[in-house]
Amino acid sequence: MSFTITTVYPDGRTETRDATPEEVAQREADLVAFEAERIAREAAEAQAAAAKASAIAKLEALGLTADEVSAAFGL
Amino acid sequence: MTNGLVVMTPTTVDKTGGSSTATINADGSVTFGSCETLSLNGVFTSDYDNYMIVMRLTSSAAGDILFRLRASGTDDATSSSYVNQFLRVDGSSVSGFRFSTQAFYPGEDLVTQRTGRTIYVFGPYLAQPTALRSVTSLDRSSANIEDVAATHNQSTAYDGFTIDPASTTNTTGLLTVFGFNQ
Numbered sequence: 001m002s003f004t005i006t007t008v009y010p011d012g013r014t015e016t017r018d019a020t021p022e023e024v025a026q027r028e029a030d031l032v033a034f035e036a037e038r039i040a041r042e043a044a045e046a047q048a049a050a051a052k053a054s055a056i057a058k059l060e061a062l063g064l065t066a067d068e069v070s071a072a073f074g075l
Numbered sequence: 076m077t078n079g080l081v082v083m084t085p086t087t088v089d090k091t092g093g094s095s096t097a098t099i100n101a102d103g104s105v106t107f108g109s110c111e112t113l114s115l116n117g118v119f120t121s122d123y124d125n126y127m128i129v130m131r132l133t134s135s136a137a138g139d140i141l142f143r144l145r146a147s148g149t150d151d152a153t154s155s156s157y158v159n160q161f162l163r164v165d166g167s168s169v170s171g172f173r174f175s176t177q178a179f180y181p182g183e184d185l186v187t188q189r190t191g192r193t194i195y196v197f198g199p200y201l202a203q204p205t206a207l208r209s210v211t212s213l214d215r216s217s218a219n220i221e222d223v224a225a226t227h228n229q230s231t232a233y234d235g236f237t238i239d240p241a242s243t244t245n246t247t248g249l250l251t252v253f254g255f256n257q
Binding site: 003004005006007008009010012019026029030031033034035037038040041044045048049052070074 | 084085086087088089090091095097098099111139141150152154167168169170172174176177178180239241
């Protein structure tokens with residue numbers, strides 16, 4: 001990965017330079033860390049959604065309506 | 076000086092992205108287009124303790140956006156230094172989760188309609204841990220609210236920040252930084 005960084009000044013001037021090796025390495029590390037976090041977060045959200053759906057199904061099997069489940073448990 | 080909100084004009088803006096654009100407007104706001112990262116420098120100073128960042132934006136693809144505090148032109152991406160507590164309301168469904176990472180996670184950005192976001196930054200220029208809060212309105216299932224509180228555990232004085240539409244997306248919009256003049 002390589003990229004350039006452009007600095008913009010209030011008077012409209014700009015300066016463009018190549019990212020340093022340290023900046024490139026940091027960017028690559030950021031993206032790897034972000035992707036790992038995103039996968040973990042989405043897995044946690046999916047697990048929570050599945051648990052919620054299971055709870056609703058069990059409550060409705062006991063005879064509660066969807067409105068009653070929502071009113072009583074906020075599901 | 077009258078109490079209230081004071082516009083903080085950045086001393087410089089750094090941007091990346093092949094076709095990116097950015098302009099520091101005369102009123103102190105920043106207009107930006109197709110930025111893979113956008114950094115504002117010199118917006119947090121010793122004049123004020125607390126700040127509010129107001130932005131509206133769209134992304135080239137739906138995805139998360141990251142926010143990192145920045146000092147002297149370098150982002151602070153210390154591992155696990157930002158602890159994010161996330162709350163989303165989507166219709167009648169409320170979900171929450173917490174995670175630690177190397178960036179503040181103020182929520183998602185979408186392509187379809189404009190995302191509106193306000194970020195409060197508490198004491199970024201003080202050499203002590205910083206607190207953050209973001210409230211986002213976005214077109215997820217037509218309308219969602221995402222409310223994120225975060226702490227950052229580094230005792231560094233920051234003078235700016237970076238927004239980073241992670242992975243390969245880029246962001247377009249306008250933002251303004253205000254200082255709270257108590």
